[in-house]
Amino acid sequence: MSDDIQYPLHGSCNCGRVTYQVSEPFIRQVACHCTDCQKHTQSAFSLVGILPRSGFRLLSGDLASWRKTGDSGNPVDCYFCPVCGNRIYHDSPEGADSVRLKLGTLDDTRVINPQVHIWTRSKQAWYQIPAGVKTYETQPPAKS
Numbered sequence: 001m002s003d004d005i006q007y008p009l010h011g012s013c014n015c016g017r018v019t020y021q022v023s024e025p026f027i028r029q030v031a032c033h034c035t036d037c038q039k040h041t042q043s044a045f046s047l048v049g050i051l052p053r054s055g056f057r058l059l060s061g062d063l064a065s066w067r068k069t070g071d072s073g074n075p076v077d078c079y080f081c082p083v084c085g086n087r088i089y090h091d092s093p094e095g096a097d098s099v100r101l102k103l104g105t106l107d108d109t110r111v112i113n114p115q116v117h118i119w120t121r122s123k124q125a126w127y128q129i130p131a132g133v134k135t136y137e138t139q140p141p142a143k144s
C-alpha cells in the first residue's frame with residue numbers, strides 16, 4: 001500500500017455517469033471468492049472495501065438496485081449504474097452502518113490490498129492466495 005494515498009478517493013462506473021468519493025479509510029478490504037461474486041465481476045473474485053456509511057458519497061449519476069439474499073441469509077441491496085451495468089456497492093437494507101464498496105471501481109487502485117479472502121471453498125483453481133492473508137472457507141463470523 002502506498003504511503004501517499006490522499007483522501008478523498010474518487011471512483012466511477014465504466015461509462016463515467018456515476019461518480020463517488022470515499023473520505024474515510026476502509027475498515028477492511030476483502031477478496032470474495034463466492035460464486036455470486038465470480039458471476040458479477042466476470043472474474044475470479046470481487047474486491048470489497050467495507051467503509052463507514054459516513055465515508056461514502058455519491059457525486060453524480062443515478063444508481064439502480066436489486067435485492068438478493070446474501071451469503072449470511074440476510075437481504076443485500078446491490079447498487080449499480082443503470083446505463084453501463086457496473087456494480088458500485090452493496091448495502092444491507094436493515095441499515096448497517098457500513099457499505100461494501102466494489103474496490104475495482106476506484107480511479108486510483110493503489111489503495112487496494114485485501115488482507116482477508118473469504119469463500120475460498122469456491123476459489124478458482126488457477127488462482128493462488130497470497131501468503132500472509134487471512135482466509136475463510138465460507139462467510140467469516142460477524143465482526144471478524
Ligand SMILES: [Zn+2]
Nearest residue numbers: 013015081084
Ligand atoms: Zn455507468
Ligand SMILES: [Zn+2]
Nearest residue numbers: 032033034037
Ligand atoms: Zn462474494
